[in-house]
Amino acid sequence: MSETSAEDRIWTVPNLLSFLRLLGVPVFLWLVLGPKEDGWAIAILAVAGFTDWLDGKIARAFNQTSRLGRIIDPAADKLYVFATIVGLLLRDVIPWWLVVVILGRELFVACFIPVLRKHGYKALQVHYLGKAAMFNLMYAFPLLFLASHTGWYADIARIVGWAFALWGTGLYWWAGVLYVVQVLQLVTSAKKE
Template identity: 70%
Template sequence: MESAEDRIWTVPNALSFLRLLGVPVFLWLVLGPEADGWAIALLMLAGFSDWLDGKLARAWNQTSRLGRLIDPLADRLYILATLVGLVLREAIPWWLAVLVVARDVVMVPLLLVLKEYGYGPLPVHFLGKAATANLMYAFPLLFLASHVGWYSEPAAIFGWAFAIWGTGLYWWAGVLYAVQARVLIRDARAERERPREQDSERR
């Protein structure tokens, strides 16, 4: 019998899959026909679905291993695609994109070490979700700010507020993940060393 953790076809997972499918669509809208209205609407929908799939997973007891994998993957791909699109359209400065992406680059070695000790990706922290939510609010607002209109100035103010908070929380969550990873790696190393110490004592 399939356990709840092994389920694939759940509503939260379906929302995450749809969010993944939206990544290339967003890039095409931004870089192809430059259909900015549709691109902004898609970003807003992605941000809402990111909140909704977590809410439904907890409320309906539909958390799963696959969901814990594809949900953060969809978040990161959306953030990366959005950064690429907005930088190429000159809607945001390149240094903001570098600052956000650098956190994930820093985390890669930790994930590789964790994998070596038999651990999968770390559970998504609340701060990580809050950071992603802030960034997903920031991007469409900064996109609006790059256009000429009455909404440009307020969009820029709120967009940069969300971007600053989101980037700060993104790095703060990274620090917490690093601390958690360090504890797991230390305990795993101690567990590996224990049989060797016992063997040496027997000799």
């Protein structure tokens, strides 16, 4: 199998895991906002976080990276973050300012996508800081969800959840700034040619 055809693969284990994560987004939102089945919602978030890590490991270990995987994996991550912050905001678990800061980063980075496209680039590689940020946020949200309950675990979940949330949000912005720096470097080098 040539390298080009390997890149065009659709049916790989990592892509299947990413598709399953995508299918979990509406289920998660329904559980949070409909019947308020928090235990199941937290389980879906935990599984999503684990499969996000697992699909990358499998893709690298078994040479199953693909063009589709580089699109749906970060898309699933972003949809989970968006669905989770919306669900947790509507349930009064997280404050509105956290939602504004996280979504503000998305808008900031999105402003540079047309610049990237104008110079013939489709997308940049995901930076390890972006993956670290997503890891932190995917663990922060279930913990903050647990902190909104009254069990013995609530105080511990609150402290650890906010640590993950603040660290993850900071890394998310840092990765966004590095993304913009990459875009500007590409544009500058393209103008010199």
